[in-house]
Amino acid sequence: MRHTISVLVENKFGVLARVAGMFSGRGFNIDTLNVAPTHDPALSRITAVLMGDESSLDMVIKQLRKLVNVVEVIDFEEGQSVNRELLIAKVKADRKTRAEIIQICGIFRAKIVNVGRSDVIIEITGDETKLAAFLGLIQDFGIIELARTGMLALKR
Known part of the structure; x- marks a missing residue:
């Protein structure tokens, strides 16, 4: 199943590598990945489109939320974004x-x-x-x- 994930993170060195590593470590292939600062220069938004099953995705989202530099994680369902x-x-x-x-x-x-x-x-x-x-x-x-x-x- 295809998922669009938005991760708001602190704009610090190494955060992208940890987030992308979390996806690949759980067997998700990243179809698209976009990272850029937000209106607040201290924060960046990572948008990833992934293929994977629901149970693995739930685990990854929970683990992402535990990362120190992660502010917010959203899994967009169809029509929600x-x-x-x-x-x-x-x-x-x-x-x-x-x-x-x-x-x-x-x-x-x-x-x-x-x-x-x-x-x-x-x-x-x-x-x-x-x-x-x-x-x-x-x-x-x-x-x-x-x-x-x-x-x-x-x-x-």
Whole structure:
């Protein structure tokens, strides 16, 4: 089963390694991992998307809550959070295909952030379904490079 976990931690050296080690030590594969400071520079939010069973997840959450630098742990259930991911893709684009790529970007509310002679760099945010649909359409043009942030989530 897929789980989205949000861990609010003190922004200190080694905290991320301990949290990620807790997941892997219990047999969870981390699908996506995102870490960044919050509005309070003393705190960071770790958002992880994991695959695993409920009983193991419950044990990991209890152990995470016991870690000294962990402030809060939330396991988001379906529909309980707002989820977004940022994707940046460099796509082949010549004079013939550029207009079609721009049209696809308009439909998905994606931004073209750089234009080169033979490529464009596109920025898009959204949930997993939106990004998968977008990638399905632009892959035919030729994806040169791709970078994704991983999932971010906040409680509704």
